[in-house]
Every structure is written in structure tokens, then in C-alpha cells.
Amino acid sequence: MNLAKKLLLLIFLCSIGGLSAAERVNCTVCSKKIRGRYIIDSRKRAFCSEKCFEQTLPTCANCRKLCRGNFLKVKSESFCSRQCADNKLLPRCSRCSKPCRKFMVLPTGYGTFTYCIDCYKLDKCLVCCQRAKKLYLQSNGNKLCRYCNRDVITNLAQLQSLFNEVRNTLHKNFNFPADHPITLEMRSFTEQEKSSLHGGNLFGLYNYQGKIVRKGKLFSGKKTPEIKFRNEHCSIIILGYLPRRKAAEAIAHELAHDYMKHRWFFIKDEKIKEGFAEFIAAQYNTISGSQQWNICMEKNPDKVYGDGYREMCKLYKQGSFPALFRLFDRINLQDTPSEYR
Ligand SMILES: [Zn+2]
Ligand SMILES: [Zn+2]
Ligand SMILES: [Zn+2]
Ligand SMILES: [Zn+2]
Numbered sequence: 575m576n577l578a579k580k581l582l583l584l585i586f587l588c589s590i591g592g593l594s595a596a597e598r599v600n601c602t603v604c605s606k607k608i609r610g611r612y613i614i615d616s617r618k619r620a621f622c623s624e625k626c627f628e629q630t631l632p633t634c635a636n637c638r639k640l641c642r643g644n645f646l647k648v649k650s651e652s653f654c655s656r657q658c659a660d661n662k663l664l665p666r667c668s669r670c671s672k673p674c675r676k677f678m679v680l681p682t683g684y685g686t687f688t689y690c691i692d693c694y695k696l697d698k699c700l701v702c703c704q705r706a707k708k709l710y711l712q713s714n715g716n717k718l719c720r721y722c723n724r725d726v727i728t729n730l731a732q733l734q735s736l737f738n739e740v741r742n743t744l745h746k747n748f749n750f751p752a753d754h755p756i757t758l759e760m761r762s763f764t765e766q767e768k769s770s771l772h773g774g775n776l777f778g779l780y781n782y783q784g785k786i787v788r789k790g791k792l793f794s795g796k797k798t799p800e801i802k803f804r805n806e807h808c809s810i811i812i813l814g815y816l817p818r819r820k821a822a823e824a825i826a827h828e829l830a831h832d833y834m835k836h837r838w839f840f841i842k843d844e845k846i847k848e849g850f851a852e853f854i855a856a857q858y859n860t861i862s863g864s865q866q867w868n869i870c871m872e873k874n875p876d877k878v879y880g881d882g883y884r885e886m887c888k889l890y891k892q893g894s895f896p897a898l899f900r901l902f903d904r905i906n907l908q909d910t911p912s913e914y915r
């Protein structure tokens with residue numbers, strides 16, 4: 575008999591034994607006196623039957639089958655296999671629903687999506703960044719997911735009426751003046767315009783042209799320089815073929831730039847400018863019942879847009895608009911060139 579056969583026999587003897595009347599033991603599970611053949615487990619516990627033995631086996635937390643032989647324990651849960659542990663414990667891809675060890679999380683107004691690496695590499699919706707195999711191509715090249723491909727603004731007349739609506743809302747809610755004309759354009763952006771944005775997508779742009787005329791002498795101690803503008807031309811460009819909600823958000827953002835330009839002309843800090851514009855866009859979302867989209871601003875990793883927005887929210891929480899405006903007054907004064915002071 576070779577060694578392997580001997581070993582096998584030994585194991586067999588260990589697991590199923592027979593007892594003489596004198597050494598009778600009780601079953602670990604049912605406590606009955608064991609007669610004849612019985613089972614011993616690795617901890618040397620005796621069982622009268624397979625049925626009693628199985629009662630000591632853990633149930634797989636995923637497939638509910640008994641865990642026999644080698645099994646995994648994670649915290650207090652047992653799993654019959656690595657696959658079952660993965661199925662239960664790993665997050666699932668929102669698109670292909672496979673459990674994924676490596677994944678990316680995308681917060682959108684439609685919910686938070688978790689993507690496996692393969693699905694993450696698929697084309698993304700321009701507006702919500704959801705990944706999809708099928709996107710809806712608009713005539714200007716915008717690719718939208720099926721949820722964003724609703725209520726799409728396709729012409730300037732539609733955009734203009736939305737613009738008027740947003741401007742009215744901001745006038746009513748935040749006293750944004752609607753006293754000067756703003757030219758509205760709907761078009762795609764040039765590469766040069768896009769490069770003004772540090773990565774990310776460009777949905778709107780605000781342009782200001784005007785001649786600054788200093789009006790009167792300032793008394794010392796006065797908070798803001800008295801500046802007037804002449805030959806002013808303000809324009810807002812919005813990317814076409816956006817869903818109405820996104821176009822409205824972009825308009826609110828650009829109108830905030832317009833407001834800031836007229837009240838705090840000299841502020842240079844991009845983080846303050848974009849942070850305030852994002853903040854007003856989020857306020858508009860909230861007023862118009864789309865506040866769930868503000869998660870995109872909250873989670874924006876951008877150092878200018880995201881950080882600016884979060885800082886604006888913090889300041890607003892501390893002292894509402896008066897606190898924000900005092901800060902803007904201060905920065906504007908600091909940034910005012912000496913000839914206008
Ligand atoms: Zn038993
Ligand atoms: Zn299992
Ligand atoms: Zn996937
Ligand atoms: Zn989308």
C-alpha cells in the first residue's frame with residue numbers, strides 16, 4: 575500500500591467510525607446515544623447522521639446553500655465560494671449589473687451610478703454623463719442619453735422664451751436687474767472658447783463689452799467706487815440642443831456673471847466668479863423643482879467650479895446673501911485699479 579492510499583484510509587476511519595457498547599457517545603446535535611456508524615468533524619465532534627452534521631454547517635449568505643469544505647468568512651457572514659462573496663459584497667455596475675471590484679461612481683440628477691471599468695469606457699451623455707451603448711445624436715453633435723433627450727431646445731425662439739422665464743425668476747427672487755439688453759445666441763463653441771474652460775463641458779458663455787466711465791470724486795471711506803458704463807454690450811451664448819432643464823441652468827449661470835459684472839466689475843478671482851454663478855444656477859434649480867441636479871455641482875471635482883461652489887454654499891449658510899455681498903464688496907475694492915479708486 576503506498577502512502578497516498580494509507581492516508582486516504584486514515585481519513586476515512588477518522589470521519590466514519592464504529593463504537594463498541596462501552597464507548598458510546600451522544601450526537602452533538604440531537605444528543606441521542608449513537609449506535610453503529612457515525613460522523614466525526616474536524617473538531618472531533620460526533621454526529622449520529624448526515625442530517626445532524628449538516629445542521630452545524632453555515633449557510634452561504636448569498637446562495638443560501640450549506641457551506642461544505644473550505645468556505646469564506648467575511649465579518650459575520652459565511653460564503654460557500656469566492657463568487658458568492660463577490661456577488662453579495664461587491665457593488666454592482668448600474669449598467670451591466672456585474673459585481674465589480676474596480677468601479678467609478680457618478681452622481682447625476684437621475685441618481686448615483688456605479689460603473690464597472692468596461693461600462694465606464696462607453697460613450698457618455700453630454701449632459702448627465704451617464705454611460706450608454708445608445709446615445710441620441712443631435713444635429714449639432716451633442717450626444718444625449720434617452721433621459722436627457724427629452725424637451726430639447728432646438729431653436730433660438732424656444733431658447734429666448736426660456737431665457738425670459740429664467741431672467742424673470744432671478745429678478746423676482748434675487749432682485750437681479752432686468753434693465754439692460756442682453757443679446758442671446760444659440761450656437762456651438764469654438765475651440766478657443768472651449769479652452770477657456772479648464773476641462774469639462776462648456777454649456778454657456780457670458781461676454782461683456784463696455785467702456786468704464788468714472789463718475790464724480792469719491793469721498794474717502796466710501797465702500798464701492800462709483801463706476802458707470804457706456805456703450806455697453808452684454809451677450810450670452812448657450813449651446814444648442816440641450817434639454818430644457820440644462821439650458822435653463824446654463825442661462826441662470828450666465829445671468830449670475832452678468833449680475834456680478836455690473837455690481838462688482840473688478841473682481842478677477844475665477845473661483846469667486848464661477849462659484850457664484852454655479853451657486854445661482856443651483857438656486858434656480860431649486861426654485862424650479864430640479865434641486866436633485868445640484869448634486870452635480872456639489873460633487874464637481876473642479877478646483878474652480880466645484881470648490882468655488884462649495885465655498886459659496888458655506889458662506890451662504892453662515893450669513894446668507896449679505897455675507898456673500900460684503901465679501902464681494904471687499905474683493906472688488908481690492909481689485910479696483912488705483913485710477914478708479
Ligand atoms: Zn443526531
Ligand atoms: Zn453560495
Ligand atoms: Zn458594467
Ligand atoms: Zn443624460
Ligand SMILES: [Zn+2]
Nearest residue numbers: 827831848851
Ligand atoms: Zn461661468
